[in-house]
Amino acid sequence: EDQVTQSPEALRLQEGESSSLNCSYTVSGLRGLFWYRQDPGKGPEFLFTLYSAGEEKEKERLKATLTKKESFLHITAPKPEDSATYLCAVRPNSNSGYALNFGKGTSLLVTP
Amino acid sequence: NAGVMQNPRHLVRRRGQEARLRCSPVKGHSHVYWYRQLPEEGLKFMVYLQKENIIDESGMPKERFSAEFPKEGPSILRIQQVVRGDSAAYFCASVTAGLGYTFGSGTRLTVV
Numbered sequence: 064e065d066q067v068t069q070s071p072e073a074l075r076l077q078e079g080e081s082s083s084l085n086c087s088y089t090v091s092g093l094r095g096l097f098w099y100r101q102d103p104g105k106g107p108e109f110l111f112t113l114y115s116a117g118e119e120k121e122k123e124r125l126k127a128t129l130t131k132k133e134s135f136l137h138i139t140a141p142k143p144e145d146s147a148t149y150l151c152a153v154r155p156n157s158n159s160g161y162a163l164n165f166g167k168g169t170s171l172l173v174t175p
Numbered sequence: 176n177a178g179v180m181q182n183p184r185h186l187v188r189r190r191g192q193e194a195r196l197r198c199s200p201v202k203g204h205s206h207v208y209w210y211r212q213l214p215e216e217g218l219k220f221m222v223y224l225q226k227e228n229i230i231d232e233s234g235m236p237k238e239r240f241s242a243e244f245p246k247e248g249p250s251i252l253r254i255q256q257v258v259r260g261d262s263a264a265y266f267c268a269s270v271t272a273g274l275g276y277t278f279g280s281g282t283r284l285t286v287v
Binding site: 067095097099104105106107108109112150152158159160161162163164165166167168 | 179206208210215216217218219220223230231233234266268270273274275276277278279280281
């Protein structure tokens, strides 16, 4: 069964304190791994797509990496505005179209 | 407006009533995906629709739930005889190649 597990469930950081979020997955063939950011009361906002092991993508203070079993979202020198829930999702071969399997998310709080 | 539009933002229904949730995808997109987010749970795929066609409804509960995407007008997710367990946030999304999903802001259904 295609599964996505994110850890930790919640993370509290001081402003400037770098850290990483983990997304472990088991899929029957991967057609893409996605990271989204979700603010309270809003829909998820697209951050990155990764397709193959070894791939990395960066955007401002965020960097996503991918191996054959997991992905990391590295947050460098975070700011309070980075506080949000970060969602990881996979697009397995077994899903139709663009249907994704999501993890439960990591809730990040960055304090000044 | 280039985004995905969902309405209403909030919907309160008494047990046994019907709920109708509407979604208009990004202009020019002819496919929509519906997801449900239960409290403390990840986003779960429900149904994938093309105009006038249901492509994949493998995530839809077998009873009381239905979805359509007519030739003209928004996609509709209909929940008949709602129960407390249907209380959740319902999101719809359309896909832009290379950018993944664009999600709407969601409809938060509360069943009282």
